[in-house]
Amino acid sequence: MIVINEVCINCDMCVPECPTEAIGMGPQHYQIEQNLCVECEGYYPQPNCYAVCPIDAVDIIADN
Ligand code: SF4
Ligand code: SF4
Numbered sequence: 001m002i003v004i005n006e007v008c009i010n011c012d013m014c015v016p017e018c019p020t021e022a023i024g025m026g027p028q029h030y031q032i033e034q035n036l037c038v039e040c041e042g043y044y045p046q047p048n049c050y051a052v053c054p055i056d057a058v059d060i061i062a063d064n
Helices: 048-052
Strands: 002-004 023-025 030-032 058-060
Touching: 002 030, 002 048, 048 058
Parallel strands: none
Antiparallel strands: 002 058, 023 030
């Protein structure tokens, strides 16, 4: 799964880059709606939010 961590500064860069509009504001910072996130399969070669985030606030967590 792809998650936005607490380092996020709400810079907005990832929001328009998500093909499924899965990124929205949470209580403290942006977060990814897991029901909408497709991990960019079929859109980009890697998670696009991960690719565009300038400060490594997006984590790729291996599914168990
Ligand atoms: S991995 Fe892709 S689909 Fe999921 S939130 Fe990031 S940009 Fe959107
Ligand atoms: S690009 Fe990174 S720092 Fe900016 S809003 Fe998205 S997750 Fe947060």
